[in-house]
Amino acid sequence: MVSAALKQGQITPTELYQKCLSLIKKTKFLNAYITVSEDVALKQAEDSEKRYKKGHSLGDLDGIPIAVKDNFSTSGIETTCASNMLKGYVPPYNATVVQKLLDQGAILMGKTNLDEFAMGSGSTDGVFGPVKNPWSYSKQYREKRKQKPHGEKEDSNWLITGGSSGGSAAAVAAFTCFAALGSDTGGSTRNPAAHCGVVGFKPSYGLVSRHGLIPLVNSMDVPGILTRCVDDAALVLGVLAGHDPKDSTTVQDPVKPFTLPTLTDVSKLCIGIPKVTLPFYYFTEMLSS
Amino acid sequence: MAAPMLRWCCLGRRWVLACIDGGSRHGRGAAIGFTSSRKRGQSSVAQQPLITAQKSRKGEHKWAAVVGLEIHAQISSNSKLFSGSQVHFAAPPNSLVSFFDASLPGTLPVLNRRCVEAAVMTGLALSCRINKKSLFDRKHYFYADLPAGYQITQQRLPIAVNGSLAYSVCAGKKPSQVITKTVRIKQIQLEQDSGKSLHDELRSQTLIDLNRAGVGLLEVVLEPDMSCGEEAATAVRELQLILQALGTSQANMAEGQLRVDANISVHHPGEPLGVRTEVKNLNSARFLAKAIDSEIERQIHELENGREILNETRSFDYKLGCTMPMRDKEGKQDYRFMPEPNLPPLLLYDTASLPPGADPQQVINIDWIRERLPELPSETREKLVQQYGMLPEHSFALLNEVGLLEFFQNVIKETRAEPKKVTSWVLNIFLGFLKQQNLAVNESPVTPTALAELLSLLDRKAISSSAAKQVFEELWRSKGKTPSQIVSEKRLELMQDEEALERVCHAVMEGHPQVVMDVKRGNSRAINKLIGLVRKATLSRADPTVIKEILEKKLSS
Numbered sequence: 061m062v063s064a065a066l067k068q069g070q071i072t073p074t075e076l077y078q079k080c081l082s083l084i085k086k087t088k089f090l091n092a093y094i095t096v097s098e099d100v101a102l103k104q105a106e107d108s109e110k111r112y113k114k115g116h117s118l119g120d121l122d123g124i125p126i127a128v129k130d131n132f133s134t135s136g137i138e139t140t141c142a143s144n145m146l147k148g149y150v151p152p153y154n155a156t157v158v159q160k161l162l163d164q165g166a167i168l169m170g171k172t173n174l175d176e177f178a179m180g181s182g183s184t185d186g187v188f189g190p191v192k193n194p195w196s197y198s199k200q201y202r203e204k205r206k207q208k209p210h211g212e213k214e215d216s217n218w219l220i221t222g223g224s225s226g227g228s229a230a231a232v233a234a235f236t237c238f239a240a241l242g243s244d245t246g247g248s249t250r251n252p253a254a255h256c257g258v259v260g261f262k263p264s265y266g267l268v269s270r271h272g273l274i275p276l277v278n279s280m281d282v283p284g285i286l287t288r289c290v291d292d293a294a295l296v297l298g299v300l301a302g303h304d305p306k307d308s309t310t311v312q313d314p315v316k317p318f319t320l321p322t323l324t325d326v327s328k329l330c331i332g333i334p335k336v337t338l339p340f341y342y343f344t345e346m347l348s349s
Numbered sequence: 350m351a352a353p354m355l356r357w358c359c360l361g362r363r364w365v366l367a368c369i370d371g372g373s374r375h376g377r378g379a380a381i382g383f384t385s386s387r388k389r390g391q392s393s394v395a396q397q398p399l400i401t402a403q404k405s406r407k408g409e410h411k412w413a414a415v416v417g418l419e420i421h422a423q424i425s426s427n428s429k430l431f432s433g434s435q436v437h438f439a440a441p442p443n444s445l446v447s448f449f450d451a452s453l454p455g456t457l458p459v460l461n462r463r464c465v466e467a468a469v470m471t472g473l474a475l476s477c478r479i480n481k482k483s484l485f486d487r488k489h490y491f492y493a494d495l496p497a498g499y500q501i502t503q504q505r506l507p508i509a510v511n512g513s514l515a516y517s518v519c520a521g522k523k524p525s526q527v528i529t530k531t532v533r534i535k536q537i538q539l540e541q542d543s544g545k546s547l548h549d550e551l552r553s554q555t556l557i558d559l560n561r562a563g564v565g566l567l568e569v570v571l572e573p574d575m576s577c578g579e580e581a582a583t584a585v586r587e588l589q590l591i592l593q594a595l596g597t598s599q600a601n602m603a604e605g606q607l608r609v610d611a612n613i614s615v616h617h618p619g620e621p622l623g624v625r626t627e628v629k630n631l632n633s634a635r636f637l638a639k640a641i642d643s644e645i646e647r648q649i650h651e652l653e654n655g656r657e658i659l660n661e662t663r664s665f666d667y668k669l670g671c672t673m674p675m676r677d678k679e680g681k682q683d684y685r686f687m688p689e690p691n692l693p694p695l696l697l698y699d700t701a702s703l704p705p706g707a708d709p710q711q712v713i714n715i716d717w718i719r720e721r722l723p724e725l726p727s728e729t730r731e732k733l734v735q736q737y738g739m740l741p742e743h744s745f746a747l748l749n750e751v752g753l754l755e756f757f758q759n760v761i762k763e764t765r766a767e768p769k770k771v772t773s774w775v776l777n778i779f780l781g782f783l784k785q786q787n788l789a790v791n792e793s794p795v796t797p798t799a800l801a802e803l804l805s806l807l808d809r810k811a812i813s814s815s816a817a818k819q820v821f822e823e824l825w826r827s828k829g830k831t832p833s834q835i836v837s838e839k840r841l842e843l844m845q846d847e848e849a850l851e852r853v854c855h856a857v858m859e860g861h862p863q864v865v866m867d868v869k870r871g872n873s874r875a876i877n878k879l880i881g882l883v884r885k886a887t888l889s890r891a892d893p894t895v896i897k898e899i900l901e902k903k904l905s906s
Contacts, residue, residue: 133455146454153448155455274454278690307457308692312711 062238063120066112073112073123077105077167080125084169084236090192092230094130096170097137101125104167111165120295122165127231127240130171131178132158132283133272137168141274142186143176155272156304157241157283164299169237172227178243178276181251183226191226193219193256194234222255224248225284229256232286239296242284245276249284261285261293266311268297269304279309294320413618414645415625416581416611417573420588421566422598423542423606424467430541430565431458431501438604442558450563452496457691462713464539464565465508465695467597469718471567472509472537474591474725479715481697483508485539485689490682493557494544502568504686507538508695514571515727516587517745518580527741532584533572542566561605567598573612573622577645578638585609585637590726590748602634611641614658615648623648624658628665628672640665644672729754737761737768746776752790753780759797766804774804778818782825795824803832813892816841843892847899850883850891854899857882868904876900 065071084096108123117123128134131141133151140146154162162168175185184190195201196218205217221230225242229252232240242249244262253260261284268283275281283300287293298317303310323329428435434447449456472479484506487499512534517527544562548555569588575581589607592598600607609632614625628644631637643665648658663672698704700716724732730744747754757775761768779800783793803824807817816836823835836842857879858865864882867875876897883896 133453139454141454149454151453151455153453271457272455306459308459309457309690 063122063124066123067117069112073105073108073167074102076123077101077125077169080169080236083234084231087194087234087236090194090230090234091189092172092191092227092234092236093127093170094140094142094173094186094188094227095138097134097168100137101167101169104162104165108165108167118163118165119299120164121161121299123167124165124239125167125169125237126161127169127172127228127237128158128161129174129225129228129240129242131174131243131274131276132171132241133274134158134168134171137171139171139274140188141177142174142188144187146274147187151272153272155283156269156306157300158272160299161241161296166239169231172225172231172240174227175224175248177274178224178245178248181223181247182220183223183252184220185223191221191223191230193221193226194230195219195257220255222252224252225260225286226252226255228286229253229258229260232256232258232288238287239292240286242286243273243276244282244284245280249286253286259285259287259290259293261287261297263297263301266309267302267315268300269302269307269310271304271306291320294318410617412615412649414576414613414615414648415573415622416575416577416613416641416645417625418571418575418581418585418612419610420569420571420585421542421608421610422569422588422592422600424464424565424567425596425598425606426461426463426467426565428461428463429563430461430464430539432456432563433459434563436564437560438606440560442556443560446559446562450496450559452498458501458689460692460695461565465697465713466718467565467595468508468537468539468567469697469713469715470595470722471569471592471597472512473715473719473722474595475509475512475514475534475537475569477509477512477534477537479509479697480506481699481702481715482506483695483697485692485695487685487687487689489685489687492543492546493555494546494559494562496544496559496562500541500543501689501692502540503538505688507536508697509537510535512537514584514588514591516580516583517741518583530580532574535570535572536568537570538568540566540568573614578641581609581611581641582634582638586634586749587726594723594726594729596723602632605632608632609637611637611644613641613644613648615645615652623652624660626658626660626672627662629662629675630664633667636665636667639670640672643670647672737772739769739772743772743776746780747772750780750783750790756790756793756797760801760804763798763801764804764808766801766808770808771804774800778821782821794826794828795821799824799832806832806836810843810892811845812836812841812843813890816843816890841890843890847895850887850895851899851903853886853891854879854883854896854903857886858900858903865904876904 062071062076066073066076081096081098081101084093105123108117111117111122130139132155133139133153135151135154137150139149139151158168173183173186173188173191175181175183176187179185182190201219220226225240225244225248228240228242228249231237233256242252242260244250244260249260249262251260263282263284265280265282270278270281270283273281273283285293285296285300287296302315303312423436424430426436429447429450432447432449434445434450437445449458469479483503485501486504488502488504489499491498513531514534515529515531518530542561542564544557544559546555546557571584575584585607589600589602592600592607598606602608608630611628611631612625613628614623616623626644626648628640631640644663651658662675664675665671666673697713697715698707700714703712703714726748730741730748733739733744733747734741747757753775756779757771760771760775764771779793779795783790800821803817803820806812806820807814812820819839819841820832820835823839824830824832830838861879861882864875864878868879879900880893880896883900884891884893
C-alpha cells in the first residue's frame with residue numbers, strides 16, 4: 061500500500077524516511093537498533109525521490125525503509141553480530157540479500173540488535189543489551205502490570221522479543237521500517253515474529269543466498285523476512301530468492317517472483333502438520349482413536 | 350639435473366635386499382652407493398659410519414627401507430581453488446587476496462572448474478579411478494598463515510584413487526638394462542594452499558603473506574613402494590614431467606610449485622614395518638634423495654645402537670646434510686575433520702551418465718577430458734625411440750631438459766642429416782655447451798636453424814667433423830653468423846677436388862717411402878701416419894675417410 065502511495069506521489073521517500081527516523085528515535089528504549097545509518101539512508105531516500113520524480117522507480121521496494129539484522133555484512137556500515145569480537149568491524153562488501161534490496165531502491169535505516177552471533181532465542185544475550193518487545197508498552201500489558209505487587213523496578217517490567225532476530229521484529233512491530241531481514245537457524249525469525257505479532261518467514265534452505273550472512277550453522281542458516289503482512293513478505297521473497305553464484309548451496313533452478321492468491325474461503329484448504337511437532341500425548345491419543 | 354634414470358645405487362648398500370652383486374658389499378658400498386651424489390659434487394656426511402659398520406658386522410641382518418611420498422603440486426590456473434583472486438608468482442605481498450582468502454566473516458567458497466579439470470586430467474594420466482562423487486572436508490588447525498583456522502581438503506572421498514606411476518631405473522652398469530618400476534598411487538585430492546610465513550628473527554616477528562592462501566593444490570599420495578632416495582627422486586621427476594606435459598602444474602620446485610613430504614621407515618625383511626618418521630617440506634630436487642637417504646641411515650644407526658625411532662616430524666637441514674626434528678610439533682594433532690557444509694558433493698559425469706540438456710558450462714564430462722589428454726612423457730619417449738632409433742636413455746635425456754625436445758625436433762625438421770647424428774650432437778655437444786655456461790635451452794646463442802645448417806654441411810661432407818666442432822664453437826661465441834659464413838671465413842671447407850687430393854696423396858707417398866713399405870709389409874697402423882701426413886699437407890681440409898680410401902687404392906695397386 062505504501063508503495064502505491066509513493067508511486068502516486070502522496071508521500072515522498074524523504075518524508076517517509078523522516079517519519080521512520082523520528083520513530084526510531086522515539087522508540088530508542090526498545091534497543092532494537094545497534095546502528096542507525098542516518099546519513100546513508102538519507103542519501104538513498106534522496107536518490108529514490110529523484111527516480112520517482114522522473115517516473116523511473118525501480119519497483120515496489122523503491123523508497124521503502126528497511127532494517128537489516130546485524131549479522132549481515134553491510135559495506136561501509138559497522139557489522140558487529142552484537143559481539144565485542146566484531147566491534148568496529150566495517151565490512152568492505154554487501155551481503156547478497158542486502159545488495160538485492162538496495163538494488164531495488166530500498167532505504168537501509170540501520171542494523172538491528174540480536175543475540176550474540178545469533179546464538180539465542182530471546183535477543184537478550186547481545187553485548188549491546190536486550191531488545192524490549194514493543195508490546196511491553198501496550199495498554200493491556202501496562203494494566204496487567206498495575207495489578208501485580210510492587211517492589212519490582214519499573215525498568216525491568218518489559219517483555220522479551222524472542223530471538224535471535226528480536227531487533228528486526230521489534231523494528232517492524234514499532235513501525236520504524238516496513239520490512240526487516242532476520243536470520244533463521246532454529247527458529248530465529250519465526251520465534252521473534254510470534255513474540256512481536258508480526259509475520260516471520262523462513263525460506264527453504266538453498267532458496268535465498270547466504271553470502272554475507274555471518275554463519276551460525278552453515279548447513280541450516282537462512283536469511284529470514286519480517287513484515288507486517290503476508291503480501292509484503294511474498295514481495296520481499298520475490299526479490300531475494302534465486303541462485304547466487306557466490307553461494308554454492310543455493311539451488312540452481314530458476315525462481316520467478318509471484319503474488320499470493322487472495323483467499324476468501326478456507327474451508328477447502330489443506331494444511332500439513334509434521335507429526336514430530338505434535339506433543340506426545342496427542343499423538344498417542346490419535347493412534348488409539 | 351640428472352636424467353630420471355637411476356643407476357642401481359642402492360646396490361652394495363647393506364640395506365637393500367636385492368643383492369645382485371652379492372660379493373661386493375665391502376668396499377663397493379661406498380663407491381657405487383654414492384656415485385650419484387659424487388656426480389653432483391657433494392660428499393655425503395654419513396659415508397663414514399656406514400663403512401665402519403659394514404666392516405664390523407659382516408654377517409648382520411640386512412635392512413630394508415620403505416619410503417612413501419605425499420606430493421603437493423600447485424595447480425596451474427588463473428584463479429584460486431575457491432575464490433576469484435589471481436594466481437601469480439612473486440607478486441607484491443598481500444596483493445592477490447580476496448575477501449574469502451582473508452576469511453572475512455560471511456564469505457563462502459565457490460569451486461573453480463579449471464582446478465577440477467586439472468585433477469581429473471592428472472588422475473586419468475596416472476591411471477586412477479575417478480570418483481564420480483567426491484566430497485570436501487575441513488581440516489582444522491591454528492596457524493597464522495591459515496586465516497580461516499581450517500583448510501578445505503578432501504579427506505573422506507577424494508577425487509581420484511588407486512592409480513600407478515611408472516618410472517625407469519637402470520640395473521647394472523650397462524645403460525641399456527632399463528627396468529620399469531611402478532609405485533602405486535593411493536589417491537589424488539584437491540585442497541587449499543596456505544599463506545606464507547616469513548620469520549623475521551631480528552625483530553622477533555612473523556610476517557604473513559596471503560597471496561598463496563587458497564591456491565589450488567593437487568595432493569598426490571604415493572604408497573610406500575619405494576626403497577631409497579634415488580627411487581623417490583626418480584618417481585618425483587617423472588611426476589613432474591607428467592604434470593608439465595598435461596599443463597596441470599608447472600611443477601617447478603624452486604618456485605614452490607611442487608613440494609614433497611616423505612614417510613620413511615626401516616625394517617628387517619620379513620619382519621613387520623618399523624616406526625615411520627615424516628620428513629617435511631623437501632623443496633629441492635637436488636636434496637630430495639639426499640634427505641631421504643640420510644634419514645634412512647639415521648634410523649638404521651639409531652636402531653643398531655639399541656635406540657628407538659620416534660614417530661615424529663623432521664625437516665632436512667641442507668647445511669648439516671641430515672634431518673632434524675621440527676620445533677613446533679607437539680604431540681599428535683587432532684584435526685577435527687568435518688564435512689565442509691558450504692560445498693555440495695562434487696559430481697562428475699561421463700558420456701553415459703550425462704544428464705540430457707545439461708549446460709556444458711556447469712558439468713564436467715570425464716570421457717571428454719580423457720579424449721583430449723595430451724601425449725604423456727612415456728609415450729613421447731617411446732615414439733622417439735621408434736621413430737629415430739635412439740637409445741631409451743637418450744629419449745630420457747631429451748625430455749629431461751626444458752625445451753630440449755622442441756629444439757631437437759626443430760633441428761630434425763630442417764636438416765637431412767641422420768637422426769642419430771642429430772641426437773648425438775644435441776645431447777653431447779649442444780647440451781654440453783649449455784651446461785658449461787649454465788644456460789637454459791631458450792637462452793642458447795645457437796638456434797635450431799643454425800645447428801641444422803651445420804649438420805647438413807657435415808652430412809654433405811662439405812666439412813669434416815672436427816671442422817664442424819670448430820664452427821659450432823664460433824656459432825656459440827658470435828651471434829648472427831651462419832655456419833656457411835663461418836666455414837668460408839675460416840676456410841674450413843673440405844677439399845672436394847678428388848684429383849688434387851690424389852696428387853697430394855701421391856706426393857706424400859713419394860716423400861715417405863719407408864712408411865709405404867711398412868704398410869705394404871702388413872703394418873696396418875702405419876697407414877694412419879700417412880693419413881696424418883696428408884691431412885697436414887691439406888691443412889686439415891680433407892676428409893680422413895676419403896684420404897684413407899685413396900691411399901688404400903694406391904697402395905694396393
